[in-house]
Amino acid sequence: MDFELSEKQRDMRGRVKDFIDSVIRPRTADYKKAAQAAEEAGNRWQPNPVIEELKPRAREAGLWNLFMPPHSGQDHVDDSFEFEGKQLSNLEYALCAEEMGRVHWASEVFNCSAPDTGNMEVLYRYGTREQKDRWLTPLMNGEIRSAFLMTEPDVASSDATNIETGIIRDGNEWVLNGRKWWSSGAGDPRCEVAIVMGKSDPDGSRHGSQSMILLPMDTDGVTIERMLSVYGYDHAPHGHAEISLNNVRLPADAILLGEGRGFEIAQGRLGPGRIHHCMRTIGVAEEALEAMCRRLTSRVAFGKYIYQQTVWEERVARARIDIEMSRLLCLKAADMMDRAGNKAAKNEIAMIKVQAPNMALKILDDAIQAHGGGGVSSDHELAATWASIRTLRFADGPDEVHNRAIARNEFAKYTDLKAKPGDTRGPVPTGAGAH
Known part of the structure; x- marks a missing residue:
């Protein structure tokens, strides 16, 4: 198994990271100031001017509509060249989306924020030329x-x-x-x-x-x-x-696409959409771990730095392990989607959809604990980020639905799942491992 990134993967991830570090992060204070001014003026539901100011710079840098997928033989597309974006694969986009997840408002700067990403993919794959001209073009231009x-x-x-x-x-x-x-x-x-x-x-x-x-x-x-x-x-x-x-x-x-084809469209939309959330969530977890470590190494309690307390060594170690495992599963799912299609990768998509938000929530919770009273306040973004990530355990299907699919896939290796629920005779053993 080759874990080495290709030249294109390294280049795109590096370009996105450099743009975030050099252009977006330095404007964080301006972003917060603009949001505060809008709230005080009773105008909170207007776009943040800092994001609008940075969008043309991202577009000029060639970092725009990164999620738009390469054309495939399964697409209902006959004019894809006019709506191409960067045409990154799921794996290539995963690396970029992780970087975007480290600053919660960064995705919109690149015109890569939900639900527009999923809606644009639907229009790209299933829309008529007239539907694309009316809606996809202005969405891809960031006008609506x-x-x-x-x-x-x-x-x-x-x-x-x-x-x-x-x-x-x-x-x-x-x-x-x-x-x-x-x-x-x-x-x-x-x-x-x-x-x-x-x-x-x-x-x-x-x-x-x-x-x-x-x-x-x-x-x-x-x-x-x-x-x-x-x-x-x-x-x-x-x-x-x-x-x-x-x-x-x-x-x-x-x-x-046509009457009665809603589920067909949903399957085409929700697979990539689910994993886009997971990609960004890896970045959220990295950011939370960094905030936690900076706090622990700068704060003294009971005569020594907090990081020197054994419990924090365990928590930080667990965080790093969980991030690395989750990233590998996310990249595996993205790679399978690219090589074998969304349907073949459905189990991996379900697994990372459950794993990523739960992993990030634990790290965010520990980071909040490390910050003490400040962690639950608005002085830091940890509490707001926790609330946002918590919704992902429902979005695009709750944990229970994905866990059921994962479990049934596992049970199918050993039993006949066609048996009716409540059948007291139990499942019929099949396949390897059956006795």
């Missing part, structure tokens, strides 16, 4: 933002077949009715379009009754009911909204 409306408050959305929002055909129009929440990105005043997943055929098959549709946010019947908070943080100006859709009418050509 977007949202993804999938989760619903009234059903267990971890099973997407439960989704009840209607996307019903009425002549030459689609009519949308339902309620969505955790619609990330909907608070941004630049959010002009959302991709909505809903049920287009109430009597259809389990995985053939859902569709995805493009929704301009200024359409009649779209109401942002409230902005949701995460442990008290509302993540302005990005935000997570609860949105009601009341008799929203859209033209027939707003549908993506």
